[in-house]
Amino acid sequence: MLSLPLSLSAVAVLITFLFAAFQDWKTRTVSCAVWYPAAVIGGVCAVIFWVGYIHTPGAFFVLLVSLFVAVLCAVFSLLGMFGKADAKALVLLSLTVPVTPFAAWVFPSLAVSVIVNAGILSLFVPVVCLLYNLGKGNRAPFWLMCSGKPVPGSSAKNQFGFLAETVLESEGRVEKQFVKMRDVIFSLRQSPERNTRNLREHPKEYAKTLSLLETCDTIWVTTGIPLLVPLTAGLISALFGVSAVDILLTLLL
Helix, strand or coil, X not given: CCCHHHHHHHHHHHHHHHHHHHHHHHHCCCCHHHHHHHHHHHHHHHHHHHHHHCCCCCHHHHHHHHHHHHHHHHHHHHCCCCCHHHHHHHHHHHHHCCCCCCCCCCCCCHHHXXXXXXXXXXXXXXXXXXXXXXXXXXXXXXXXXXXXXXXXXXHHHHCCCEXXXXXXXXXXXXXXXXXXXXXXXXXXXXXXXXXXXXXXHCCCCCHHHHHHHHCCCCEEEECCCCCHHHHHHHHHHHHCCCCHHHHHHHHHC
8 A cells, every 4th residue: 555654654663663673682671762753753644644545445444453453552561461662662553554555465454464473483483492402402391492591690690581490599509490381470470580680680689699690500591582673573574565464364365
C-alpha cells in the first residue's frame, strides 16, 4: 500500500527500532526518549494516512486490528510478559505503521507479522546455545544447555541474564545446585539476587552472593535475549514483504 505519510512513518519507526536494538544489545536497557521523535512523526503521518484511507474497503478492520494489538501489548507489559521497551516498540509500530507501504499484504497487521517473524528468528538462539555448549564440552540440564553458558564466577555480575545455579556454603564448603526448569520463574521472584543486573547495580545489598560467586570457578548463567534485536530483524523483513504470516496464509488461501 504505497502512501507517502505511511512511508515517512515507516522510515522513522525503522530508524528508531535500529537505534533501540543497538541500545538493547549493549546495555539491555532503552532510554524513554528514544521513542518520542518517531511517536510524534508517526502519529502525525498516521492521522494523515487514515484520513485518506479510512473509507477504503477493509481499512476499518485494519484500524481495529492495529488498536487491538497495541492494547494487547500494553496489557502484556503490565502483566510482566513483555519488557517495557519491547511493549513500547510494538505499540509504536501498531499505531503508526499499521501496514507496510513497501509491499503487498495478505494479513492486515504489520505488528503481528513482525512478532511472528521475530519469534521464528528467536528459535535459532537455543540451537546456537546448544551447539556452542556441545562444542565447548559444557554439561548441564538440557534446558540450560539451550539457554545459557558457564562463566567465571567473578564475572557473573557482568553478564546479561540470571544465575541458573544456587550457590550454598555449608561447613566451609561451597556447593552448587542447578535450578530446575519448572522452578525458574518462581525462583527469580523469590530470589532477586539471581538477576545479574541486581548484582551489578546493588553490590552492597547482595554482597554475600557476590562473595560466594568469587569462590566459584564457573557458574551457569542464562542468556538474556535482547528481544528488540529479533523484533528489528522481523520488522525489516516484514516491511519488504517477507512475512511468515503472509506466506502461511498464501499457501492456505
